[in-house]
Amino acid sequence: MFNKAIENYEDTYGHLPPAVATLGTSGDTQSWRLVIMPFIESNSIPSIYNRNEPWNGPTNRTLPSIEWYECPSHRETSDTSYLAVVAPECVWTDPPRKLEEITDDHSQTILLIDVGHSDIDWKEPRDLTFDEAVELLTAPVDPDEFTGHVEQASFLHQEHYFRHVAMLDGSVLRLRAPLDRETAIALLTANGGETIDPAALESLGQPELRYDRLYGLLLLIAIAVLPVVPAVRKRVLPRVISEETSDA
Structure with missing residues (x-):
């Protein structure tokens, strides 16, 4: 919904919405969340x-x-x-950018971040700075923030915390928490020139394997199979030799 409203705003005004706008005669500032309201169907808030x-x-x-x-x-x-990241390096700038000015792959550029317990009223003209966003994406997990955003551990997978991010191309990604700093910065910047392998990006939404258990399972399988190998060789190898001899 937000992506479409922001796209329609850009089509109308020729640039992305301002993160903070001055409206009315009071000179007070209002959030982009209010600015895009007219482009969201069936709402009476404006x-x-x-x-x-x-x-x-x-x-x-x-x-x-x-x-x-x-x-x-x-x-x-x-x-x-849902918070924007407002900084010269990111999508949301002052003055606002034109969409065509963003040169990074739009499918790998964050537009909005899903933040649990943001302590920001939807009407308040406040979002995230670049440093705050990097810290948010890379900090150790606080389970209270990730209510409803966790997959319980299984035999082969670790407990998996994740957050959703809206990308500039309209897609929504699920990102593992926490991210490494290099990946977080690559996703946040609008013209940084970074490229993330699509398969690697997709893997960021998947739970991590418990490699100790995986290797242990493979070892058990190997131990179970090894005693059978000599018997198989005794039955198969003479047959193969016999067939090769007859062909000769």
Whole structure:
């Protein structure tokens, strides 16, 4: 939904939405989450949002939370789950970029990050800096943040925490948490020139193998099979030799 609304905004204005916009006569700033509202079908918020007062003014603070801006796993507050990364290196800049100015592969460039317990109201004009985003993607896992975003461990796989990210091409990826710093930076930058192998990128959404158990399983299979090998050789090898002799 966000990707389509942002795409429609870009088609209309010739550039991506501003991360923070000044609207109305108050001079107060509003979030991109409000700016793209007119491009989201079947919503009445633009008509009732008071653009002449702050986002947390008397009228606006009474507006309901919006499920579009909340991950289904984190709907207990009015916090938004979806944050932009605002920095010269990234998609969201001041002034806003044209889509054509972003030279990195759009399928490998992050547009929005799903953040559990962001402590940012959906109306608030606040998102992530570049350093905050790198820290978020690479920091050790806090299980409380990943409620609903975890696959339990299995015999051959480790416990798998993940977060969703919306990419600039409209796709949504599931990324393992945490990422290594090099990969995080490559995904965040808009014109960094980095390229990630598609297979490697896909693997970031998969749980990691427990190699100790995998190797142990292979060893058990080998131990089970080895006693059978001599018997098979006794039966098969003479037959092969006999066939080769008769052919000669």
